[in-house]
Amino acid sequence: MSTWQRLRSNRLALSGGIVVALLAFVALFAPWLAPYDPGEFNAAEVLQGLSRQHPLGTDGIGRDVLSRMIYGSRISLLVGFVSVGIASFIGVTLGALAGYFRGIVDTVIMRFVDVMLTFPTFFLILAVIAYLDATIWNIMVVIGVTSWMGVCRLVRAELLSLREREFMIAAEGLGMSPLRVILRHGLPNAMAPVFVAFILGVAGAILTESALSFLGIGVQPPTPSWGNILTEGKDTLEVAWWLSVCPGLAILITVLGYNLLGEGLRDVLDPRLKSR
């Protein structure tokens, strides 16, 4: 069976994949899908319940919640992919160097990883954001540079075992430079677990961004993000439940979707489970 067929026969992974694909669609086509401008407020329609005009109601200053949710998905996706992209780049680079060169390079990089892991990541992010402006770009960079350690260890382990494989030695024996051996022969063979870690990492990054925004130090209003819609919602929970429930559910479903897809991919790509 091909990887694709195995993925399709895994029901949880498939449902995760559908959620992820739907979200990507929504985020990509937000301007066409959103019924209103997410920043447009209407003092006459404050905290309105679910209705035909406003399927998910309105918020404290009369903005359409559905439109804000749709635009918020862009933020989640952007933060998820860019910050995990940064983390993967750092992790793959350092992990490959450590695993391929071993020795002192390995020791230095892995001890650095150990040091990074001793920081409670979330509080490190809080501390950094306290000094920097809480722009979305800063948040993505900060999440990225504090979450690359897992990927780094993963890639290092892969390369440690790959470098003993004969085709790696054969490539060296043909006069390939270390850079070429790592990039052309090593990393492509180490990508499966990195890919899984990437998908799972996106879920984590979306959660972190939501948490930061919820605490008011993430994406700053009026830019809509699920985290700060949730913050606004918590103050009016008794009168406007939809304002908290919608972003909460959105975060839940998104993270669940990415996790299911990631777990499913792990099962599908793991050669030891292939025979099932």
Added chain:
Amino acid sequence: MNGLLSVENLQTEFHTEEGRAVAVDGVSFTIAEGSSTALVGESGCGKSVTAMSIMRLIQSPPGYIRGGRVMFDGRDLLSLGEAEMRAVRGNDIAMIFQEPMTSLNPVLTIGYQIAEALRVHRSLGKREAWEAAVRMLELVEIPDPAERVATYPHQLSGGMRQRVMIAMALSCDPRLLIADEPTTALDVTIQAQILELMEALREKTGMALLLITHDLGVVAEHCEQVLVMYAGRVVEQGAVADVFAAPAHPYTRGLLRSLPRLGGSGKRLATIPGMVPPLDRLPSGCRFRDRCESAEAACAASDPQLQECGSGRTMACPLWCELGSLAATESRP
């Protein structure tokens, strides 16, 4: 004789938790331009380490080349910088490994892998290199080279993969090909095909061949010179015809005696008792002493060195040197 490759007193050791293990201990030999040399011996006697030392592919740590010289075309490979050595690997000296199943990168097409060496060493463009890869596949007698060039290793059989390995190794016209048990993992009919192919290509290109094997039949058929290694040392060296006709060193004789013979008597095959001793527990004096049928008390006292015995032959056993050279002259008409 000043050959293409001349290894002088090569010493390679590995640092393990139990201590130092000298895997190659003062190996010297010469390979003439265009010649074929076999390196034989039991598993663990240092054949592969010798080859990897010549290529400077010893993993370090734990392995270190501690001494000697590897003169190739007037340059000592051991004194080259890393970048200079990379220009030698694949270009002047190429190597084929034992396992065709694992020696090819599973995620790249065979065409890419053959073309890669050409792009690195000859700085050919993508397209030229790809066309050269097709020609190389044709050279190693793979059918439909223009189509096969875009396939992945898992789509090929073991014999085909070893052909691809040969195509990769020969793509830059090396002057020396080191083949480390190239046919051990293949079945017998394919083995013969691959060896014949290598022989034909050697004649065509004029490259020299260093064939590492433990198959003495292969040595007899395909090689001119033979080097017999035991426990990190060369114990006998000479022309294949001479050595096979009149093996001098007791170890060589043991090896040859343990070959099955066609039309043999049906008796059990002769064996050499015991195993290659662990490198950190070598016996004093002659390393083969414990397993040697003609060992004497004197063998424990001194470590025999290679000495001339007979025409162009060297051997490391003082007891048998004279007898060996005697037998060699007798066997000739």
